[in-house]
Amino acid sequence: MSALRGKTIVVGVTGGIAAYKAVDVCRRLVDAGAHVVAVMTEGAEHFIGRTTLSALCSEPVQSSLWDEASPIPHTRLGQRADLIVVVPATARLIGAYAGGLSTDLLTNTLLATRAPVIVCPAMHTEMWEHPAVQDNLALLARRGVIVVEPDEGRLAGGDLGKGRLASPERIVAVVERTLGRGDLGGLHVVVTAGGTREPIDAVRVIANRSSGKQGYAVAAEAVSRGATVTLISTVELATPPGVQLVSVETAAQMEAAVQSAAETADIVVMAAAVADFRPTLTVGHKLKKDDGAPSIVLEPTPDILAGLGARKRPGQTLVGFAAETSDLVANAEAKLRRKNLDLIVANDVSASGVGFQHDTNAVCLLRPDASMVTISLTDKRSVARAVVDIVVEIRAGLS
Secondary structure (H helix, E strand, O other): OOOOOOOEEEEEEOOOHHHHHHHHHHHHHHHOOOEEEEEEOOHHHHOOOHHHHHHHOOOOOEOOOOOOOOOOHHHHHHHHOOEEEEEEEOHHHHHHHHHOOOOOHHHHHHHOOOOOEEEEEOOOHHHHHOHHHHHHHHHHHHOOOEEOOOEEEEOHHHOEEEEEOOOHHHHHHHHHHHHOOOOOOOOEEEEEEOEOOEEOOOOOEEOOOOOOHHHHHHHHHHHHOOOEEEEEEOOOOOOOOOOEEEEOOOHHHHHHHHHHHHOOOOEEEEOOEOOOEEEOOOOOOOOOHHHOOOOOOEEEOOOHHHHHHHOOOOOOEEEEEEEEOOOHHHHHHHHHHHOOOOEEEEEEOOOOOOOOOOOEEEEEEEEOOEEEEEEEEEEHHHHHHHHHHHHHHHHHHHO
16 A cells, blocks of 8 residues: 555645646656645646646646635645645745745645645745745744755756756655655665676676666665665666665675675565676686687675575564566575575566566565465556565564
8 A cells, every 4th residue: 555545635836937847746646546636826827737737636726715615725625634745835935834924725725734744945046045045944844844955957047056846756755755654664674676797807797687676666665654774776776765875786795785784674675686696707807809708617696685584683574586487486485485584576577577677567475474465567666565565564473
């Protein structure tokens, strides 16, 4: 279940050029199962049409204190909301909210709610840096309002600087963390992702096709549910907001990073595809084709997962992954027992749309003491959600 499923979220849209990004934020929130109500200011309607948001949200856009069916729409919205997020938040909105000015439906709703409020400023750098704006934001933060600071980048008119609205992905991640069920709150989760690369010479490596996307999805899901997350990765994907990234390349580097992080980890999810073998010798220069094909002798890499299983502390939960091309369940069950795992996530990477390099996955979830759970082909975040749900269930049995 998504942390946002069944939640009522009011999305305030104000009159800034970044208003078009509110469309993506609303879409993502609805896709996550939230009931989304958009409230537009008069200025916002200069940048985006009501019809667009009404079509994407859970009910028609609201914009007026006087024209709605309810005689007190701001009170009803404020009471219904589980959370209010303003995307974008202009300097004018920030000033009015900080000063307690009820100038329109959105500011009235902000003043009439006891729900968490997130503001996502977007404006030119000079406005963002103005002392009045910074003072207003500091005041709101002291009152408990969550401020998602803008990014640096290209602004309207071609200028460069800080003031660009945070990405819809980052905004939704903050919403998830704010409304997250908190079932991983106070826990340290270590996740590995990507395929290791074992050098042959200065330019060539032994590698595999793992993209790291499933591991990143697990990290994003864990942090959205309150965990402190360390992501140990070999790939260059966008780090989920709130996640600490440790970059590695080889199996030996991953082993060292995992051993260090696992000392304080409550949950370890080994989603990475660690190479089984590496060259016994590597050279620091590029091997030349004219010198003929090299003789490459391989040796086993450290079995990181088995080592974790052997050293698993009481109360620590260990999750492994098994990418197979045949005998999926039998191979996964053997690995589950052999490596002392609490859960194994198995997928048939020879199937269409499954596993390596895809945005989708289909898996079997196996535990030593429970029936197998099958997840049909779906996006990797949904798979991550199912994995974390079972981890929470396992840990509940430990308490």
